[in-house]
Amino acid sequence: MTQSATQGAPREGGAALASGRRSTKVRRQRVRAAWIFLAPMLVTLALVAGWPLLRTFYFSFTDASLSDTGGAAFIGFENYLVYANGVWYGLLTDPVWWQSVWNTFYFSIVSVSLEVVFGTVVALLLNAEFKGRMLVRAAVLIPWAIPTIVSAKMWAWMLNDQFGIINHLLMAMGLIDAPLAWTANADLSMWAVIIVDVWKTTPFVALLVLAGLQMLPKDCYEAAEVDGISPVKVFFRVTLPLVTPTLLVAVIFRLLDALRVFDVIYVLTSNSTNTMTMSIYARQQLVQFQDVGYGSAASTMLFFIIALAVVIYLYLGRRQLGVDQ
């Protein structure tokens, strides 16, 4: 019994113990203990996540301000959409909000795509045999460990329009004639943000993909080598299909992170509408303009937009994989 429990179903843990053989008294004691052990964690999460989320939903239907959240009056959907004096008002009519939604998705899709491509390349490299592999792997982790704020500041300095090393190098190489205003220029600032984000988070994707690569069976590759199939073909026919589940996981982690992006944009371009994302917009309303009702409406929208994006992604991913887990 013990053998089958450990080998056959490692995920079940104490399942075999709980069902059958042992007396129900032990079992009941274990279940009661389980709930007692879970309680502190569940209470904490309810306090910092569940309750605040419900309050945010509630605030979005009130005129609460930051100085007085308790004395808010219920105003229905006015924060979202209201018709007054022949004009529609509210979050859903604010072009800056829709600009933020668009920016968020543009940023997320472009940066996550680049991260997946670069991450896969780096993972394939780290999977190869060479001297100093451990050292390289540690070095690749550096961008991941650096606080987002610090990496944004470091890049802001490197991308500085007058004294930045990037402009200096690009001009020395003759690629540009005049310095570029990376963070101020409307067309470039989003790319500046994407450059920093890709630099910072590619290591995470690379490590996930590397872990996926290391779990692949070796015999496929030996067979391919014996048959003399080109490495490129092996990658697209064997490796890529096999690591696709890992890639999907990496993408969902990164996508969720990218859709709520705040730090890097706040530091690099502050409240500029060219790079304003949903999080920046909501926080600006909440804290800077002290309008908790309207800001909460934006937060609520953000929550549901992200939830919807995740559901769609999971649905498409599952269909593409052709599995039903």
Next chain:
Amino acid sequence: MNQYQLMKLLKRVGLYALIAVVLVYAVFPFYYAVITSLKPSSELFQPELWLSSIHLSNYAQVLGQGSFLRAILNSIIVSLSVVFIALLLGITAAYALGRVRFRGRTTILLTILGVSMFPQVAVLSGLFEVIRTLNLYNNPAGLVLSYTIFTLPFTVWVLTTFMRQLPQELEEAAIMDGATPWVTITRVFLPLMWPAMATTGLLAFIAAWNEFLFALTFTLTDDQRTVPVAIALISGGSQHELPWGPIMAASVTVTVPLVILVMIFQRRIVSGLTAGAVKG
């Protein structure tokens, strides 16, 4: 040298060239920050790849301010408290979720996974109210509380994965000897879980050390701030004259401990990161 050997050599050279590119890409921004921080302000505006001499004036300026040292202290206190709380609540919850089968277990696991994917802005106004009601506004304790929203789900998730892999016999033996669940956790599982706890603790520490949004929103005065906020708010005479030397010195000061941690514990960090994603 025949053609086969030549091809092999070329491949080898190509591989090392690619590795060099990746290395430069990963390390250069940090290297450049170190260089900038070691320049005197007179040389700051000449972009150079190498350093001719070392000046510590930027470090003296940053570390000479009491507020930056205070921010470092706050960050250390907050991060260590967060790690302690997350591990304490995480290990007990992981025992329940990993070793006991009961009704509602899957629901709880899915809820935890959902919370770990929360956009933090979505709870900002509600959490602000909670923190003010508990009188923790502008207080590092408020940050400790709010940081559990992202450290706790992750810790529980990874520790549960590790807990499930421990052999069955251990627990059976403990139960045979009449050990209570609490004794089973502290005497049987805890000694075996140290590596996993070190890993998750390290990841929670880094996450708390780097957090920005809550720290920016829930603190007001310089003496209560954490390091990321302190760095983000360093300003000069005007918006266009940021003191880049001191900013880089501050950045390097708070990043070096992290880089050293990563270098030492990279195996652990990698296993922790991937356990959360790949196995889960």
